[in-house]
Amino acid sequence: MPQQRPPARLSAPVQRRGPGRRSRGRWAAGVLSFAVLATSCGGWAVLNGVGSSLDRVDAIGGGPDRPADDGASTFLVVGTDEREGIPESTLKDVLHAGGESCHCTDTMMVVQLSADRGRATVVSVPRDSYVDIPAHQDLATGKQVAASKGKINAAYGMGGAPLAVRTVEQNTGLRIDHYVEVDFLAFVSTVDALGGVEVCTPKPLKDDYSGLDLPAGTSRLDGAGALRYVRARHVDGSSDLGRMHRQQKFLAQLLHRATAGNALLDPAKLTGVLDTVLHSVKVDKGLGNAELLEFAGRLKDLSASNADFATVPLAQVDHQVAGWGSTVLWDEKGAAALFEAVRAGRPLTVAGAGAPASTAPPSAPPVAGTVPPGEVRVQVLNGAGVQGLGFRVDAELRKAGFATTGTPSNAPGGTSAARTVIRYDPRWDESVKTLAAALPDAELESVPGLGSTFQVVAGSEYRSPAGGASPSRAASATPAAAASAPAVAGAESGTEIGCPG
Numbered sequence: 001m002p003q004q005r006p007p008a009r010l011s012a013p014v015q016r017r018g019p020g021r022r023s024r025g026r027w028a029a030g031v032l033s034f035a036v037l038a039t040s041c042g043g044w045a046v047l048n049g050v051g052s053s054l055d056r057v058d059a060i061g062g063g064p065d066r067p068a069d070d071g072a073s074t075f076l077v078v079g080t081d082e083r084e085g086i087p088e089s090t091l092k093d094v095l096h097a098g099g100e101s102c103h104c105t106d107t108m109m110v111v112q113l114s115a116d117r118g119r120a121t122v123v124s125v126p127r128d129s130y131v132d133i134p135a136h137q138d139l140a141t142g143k144q145v146a147a148s149k150g151k152i153n154a155a156y157g158m159g160g161a162p163l164a165v166r167t168v169e170q171n172t173g174l175r176i177d178h179y180v181e182v183d184f185l186a187f188v189s190t191v192d193a194l195g196g197v198e199v200c201t202p203k204p205l206k207d208d209y210s211g212l213d214l215p216a217g218t219s220r221l222d223g224a225g226a227l228r229y230v231r232a233r234h235v236d237g238s239s240d241l242g243r244m245h246r247q248q249k250f251l252a253q254l255l256h257r258a259t260a261g262n263a264l265l266d267p268a269k270l271t272g273v274l275d276t277v278l279h280s281v282k283v284d285k286g287l288g289n290a291e292l293l294e295f296a297g298r299l300k301d302l303s304a305s306n307a308d309f310a311t312v313p314l315a316q317v318d319h320q321v322a323g324w325g326s327t328v329l330w331d332e333k334g335a336a337a338l339f340e341a342v343r344a345g346r347p348l349t350v351a352g353a354g355a356p357a358s359t360a361p362p363s364a365p366p367v368a369g370t371v372p373p374g375e376v377r378v379q380v381l382n383g384a385g386v387q388g389l390g391f392r393v394d395a396e397l398r399k400a401g402f403a404t405t406g407t408p409s410n411a412p413g414g415t416s417a418a419r420t421v422i423r424y425d426p427r428w429d430e431s432v433k434t435l436a437a438a439l440p441d442a443e444l445e446s447v448p449g450l451g452s453t454f455q456v457v458a459g460s461e462y463r464s465p466a467g468g469a470s471p472s473r474a475a476s477a478t479p480a481a482a483a484s485a486p487a488v489a490g491a492e493s494g495t496e497i498g499c500p501g
Helices: 026-036 041-054 088-094 153-171 184-195 222-232 239-260 267-278 289-299 332-344 389-399 432-438 473-476 479-483
Strands: 055-057 073-080 107-114 120-124 130-133 148-151 176-184 197-201 205-206 210-213 217-222 282-284 308-311 314-321 323-329 377-382 421-424 444-446 453-458
Touching: 026 184, 073 153, 073 444, 107 239, 120 239, 120 323, 120 332, 130 153, 130 323, 148 153, 176 217, 176 239, 176 267, 197 222, 217 222, 239 308, 282 389, 332 421, 377 389, 389 453, 421 432, 432 453
Parallel strands: 055 282, 073 176, 120 308, 377 453, 421 444
Antiparallel strands: 073 107, 107 120, 130 148, 176 282, 197 217, 205 210, 314 323, 421 453
16 A cells, blocks of 8 residues: 655654653644553553653633533543754654744644443534633733633633633533643654554645645555644645544544554553653643543443544634634534533434444445546535535535545635535536536536635535435434434544545
């Protein structure tokens, strides 16, 4: 299979400058620890031995205004973008993490383990989300600051981990039980300790900023290559939204890698992985050895097939705010539905709800052109203002075989369209035939210079892809089938977003 080109290696452990100064980085090392701890009882003994050496932070506060305890274990996993103590040559040549760091959270995920231990839910929170930030004491000045609005990733810089947790709790209504802050060098080392992780893509991915250069197909990435994959923001026009979807895909593959076969049955390998992870993260003070062991027990049967992934639904992706610049606004109804489902412990996908998974391949749309759907890249835009329409269209086109971005957004210039429009670059006139055959009621609009990614602007009269479910078939569904319908638009299971086979 295609292989990512070997990057420069970390020839020796990076020495961090100054006592207690640690660079924090990516979400994946912390989440990786979740997968690793569940793989073997032998890991429990290792964990019990090194748990006392974890770097801890007072992140979880009290107070009567906190959300109620729902019985699940909910983690806030953050990655910060500080580079203190990492040699410039390593940043530039190995990690491709140039530029200035910010004292903020670069990535934020809410990871919940259900009370019955049978399911995990991962919700990605866009770092530029424009949200309410609670009153707090400013870290830099020590002065009290009134409640205000701002980007969610700035809360960490304003008031540290406690304010980041409070901000997430206030805006989601979810009670955060534990906090994990991670280091991207640990991510590199841990992926290497696992022997690499496979990722797949229907088209080549290239990002000169992160150093990602990935061929189409399935590739096994080592730690440095995996870091480039989860950091890439300039692969296409989806920016951070596309990056979050790739992070979710990587996590699904990582769960598969850590829990399938005998990847971690070797006690020496398991010990090395645990030692790397647990010495490279910050956790809240309440996550003691007993809690870590209970946590490992909860993860014992977890796999990608019983993990649901979602991103907070968005209403606007370029909301300009004085002093903050470009921000993103949550779709209030969609976000409320998502967080209510998580809070209630409901599965977010059909597979998670216990409905039997279909073994039949997805219905292929009639192909008028010569280009298969998997080679047709599609960005979905909601042009009707109908709640959840963008996510629905993206999901249906993906099930029909098209390579959707997974990050639908509202169409610019208004949301009152009735007819669905396919916008395409005339240089891709053969590929557009495949998409037009799947959406025969759509109007075609030639847009020279648009590039290889097609845009489907969904109108209020949108109809499902040819060969998919029709409204009449959906209306005749049995009550049991209706009860197992996806609880949240846009949510996906780990098997849906992972690599086939």
